[in-house]
Amino acid sequence: MSTGSTGLADGGEGAGCAICSTLKDKEYASQKYGWEENDTHLPAAAGQLALVRDFKPHSSRALQLRVCPECQTYYLYESDYEYLANGSEDDQTLTRLTADQAAQYLDPPASP
Numbered sequence: 001m002s003t004g005s006t007g008l009a010d011g012g013e014g015a016g017c018a019i020c021s022t023l024k025d026k027e028y029a030s031q032k033y034g035w036e037e038n039d040t041h042l043p044a045a046a047g048q049l050a051l052v053r054d055f056k057p058h059s060s061r062a063l064q065l066r067v068c069p070e071c072q073t074y075y076l077y078e079s080d081y082e083y084l085a086n087g088s089e090d091d092q093t094l095t096r097l098t099a100d101q102a103a104q105y106l107d108p109p110a111s112p
């Protein structure tokens with residue numbers, strides 16, 4: 001399941017790109033054990049994005065900066081899960097970033 005506008009109609013980030021033109025500003029997916037018929041997945045184009053930085057390496061809850069190899073548009077990928085006795089619930093979110101938002105992840109402020 002995907003929600004949100006593409007944000008590309010006005011020639012914004014990713015306009016004209018074969019990958020980004022198929023992704024909305026915000027994409028959601030979720031899977032629930034035992035309810036596979038209701039599972040949703042991120043669009044296939046999301047798998048073509050390249051990993052730039054993994055902010056939680058070795059964690060089962062991802063926070064990653066990804067980039068489109070064609071147009072250099074940045075995305076934030078997040079995943080979360082809830083462990084339940086009879087299975088788990090998994091969620092993924094992919095959010096298109098503006099250049100200013102991406103810069104904050106590329107050059108985080110120095111720690112005090």
